[in-house]
Every structure is written in structure tokens, then in C-alpha cells.
Amino acid sequence: MNASPLKSFKYQVIGGKIINMAPSSPNHGIISSGLNYIFRDYFTRKNCKECRVYNESNYIRLDIIQKEKNIELPEECDKDKYTPDVMVICDKTIDTIKGVTGAPDLVVEILSRSTEKYDITIKKQVYELIGVKEYWIVDYRNKSIEVYIQKNKKYGIPEIYYHYTEDEISRIEEEREDTGENMEIFTKFSPSIFPDLIIQTDDIFDGLLE
Numbered sequence: 001m002n003a004s005p006l007k008s009f010k011y012q013v014i015g016g017k018i019i020n021m022a023p024s025s026p027n028h029g030i031i032s033s034g035l036n037y038i039f040r041d042y043f044t045r046k047n048c049k050e051c052r053v054y055n056e057s058n059y060i061r062l063d064i065i066q067k068e069k070n071i072e073l074p075e076e077c078d079k080d081k082y083t084p085d086v087m088v089i090c091d092k093t094i095d096t097i098k099g100v101t102g103a104p105d106l107v108v109e110i111l112s113r114s115t116e117k118y119d120i121t122i123k124k125q126v127y128e129l130i131g132v133k134e135y136w137i138v139d140y141r142n143k144s145i146e147v148y149i150q151k152n153k154k155y156g157i158p159e160i161y162y163h164y165t166e167d168e169i170s171r172i173e174e175e176r177e178d179t180g181e182n183m184e185i186f187t188k189f190s191p192s193i194f195p196d197l198i199i200q201t202d203d204i205f206d207g208l209l210e
Contacts, residue, residue: 103131163205
């Protein structure tokens with residue numbers, strides 16, 4: 001018996017609008033699964049049983065968070081329902097069968113054509129308001145990661161990390177020699193909440209389909 005279309009219909013509510021979570025591109029899935037593996041492997045190696053990573057499989061209960069923390073969300077977001085591409089939770093008390101009832105420690109959104117305008121605007125604003133400590137915006141077309149970290153309840157200017165090809169690195173090094181400028185190439189970074197977890201940009205973007 002075939003599944004009901006309503007049961008298989010996955011969606012988010014963003015800014016009061018129902019946004020169909022249509023099947024994403026293969027590259028979207030490659031990055032989402034890869035980040036899920038990176039965090040799971042790290043938690044296993046560190047025997048970190050209090051933290052869990054979700055990969056598009058749970059949603060944030062903004063209604064409960066707003067009420068319990070007495071947070072005023074934008075009016076159009078009162079009934080919003082977000083299912084992040086990846087989220088890390090290290091507080092078991094908010095990790096429930098009915099959804100995540102508090103702010104995740106880390107949220108990752110991977111830009112797709114249907115939702116990217118929300119990821120970089122209203123969702124970023126809401127994640128900041130509810131207290132998500134770290135928010136990443138991953139753009140697989142430009143092979144970049146914007147990392148926002150909460151300080152004084154606000155996201156400041158993001159750190160941006162890029163994936164460079166060998167040719168691009170060679171050209172940058174040649175330009176550095178010609179100009180004498182000290183242009184540093186950042187090819188790895190660590191989450192602020194897991195400073196000993198070193199993530200190579202190659203690990204995120206290598207293997208994407210061209």
C-alpha cells in the first residue's frame with residue numbers, strides 16, 4: 001500500500017509560509033550527510049554521550065521556546081516550524097520526542113534555491129533570538145561556510161571559510177610572493193563549542209558533483 005501523500009509531505013513554516021521541503025540536490029545531501037558523520041565520529045571518539053546530532057530529522061519547537069523564555073519573535077514567525085539541515089544538541093532536557101524545546105548548541109543550514117533567502121535573513125534572526133550559540137550557513141555553489149557565534153546575545157560579523165583548489169592556492173601563493181603581503185589561507189576551523197574538533201574545508205566540499 002502506497003504511503004499517503006500527506007504523510008510523505010515534508011515542510012517547514014518560515015515567516016508564516018508553508019515551504020515545501022522538496023528533495024534537495026545531491027550536493028546538498030552529500031554535505032548534510034558528511035557533517036552528520038563528522039559530528040557523530042567526534043562524539044564517539046570523545047565518548048561524548050550527552051551530545052547528539054540531527055540530520056534533517058527533528059524540528060525546533062519555537063512555540064515552546066518562545067513561551068518558556070519569554071522571547072518576542074517577529075510577528076510573522078509565531079507559528080514557524082524549522083527543521084535545520086544539521087543541528088547539535090548537548091542538553092538532553094530539551095531533546096524530546098515532540099521536538100527540540102530549547103535552543104540547539106549549533107545549527108547548520110545548507111543553502112538551496114527554495115530556502116536560501118530565509119536562511120540568511122529571518123531564520124538567522126530567529127536563531128539569534130532563541131540563543132543558538134553557533135550558526136553556520138553553507139553555500140556549496142561558492143564552497144563557503146559563514147560561521148556566526150553568539151556574543152552578548154548577538155551574532156557579530158561572521159568568519160568565512162572557503163574551499164580552495166590546488167590551482168587557487170598556487171595563484172594566491174604566487175601573488176603573496178609578488179606583493180610581499182601576508183595573505184593567510186584558512187583551510188580548517190573549529191566549532192567554538194568543540195575547539196578540539198578540527199574540520200577541514202576539504203572534508204565538507206570534496207566529492208561534490210560538478
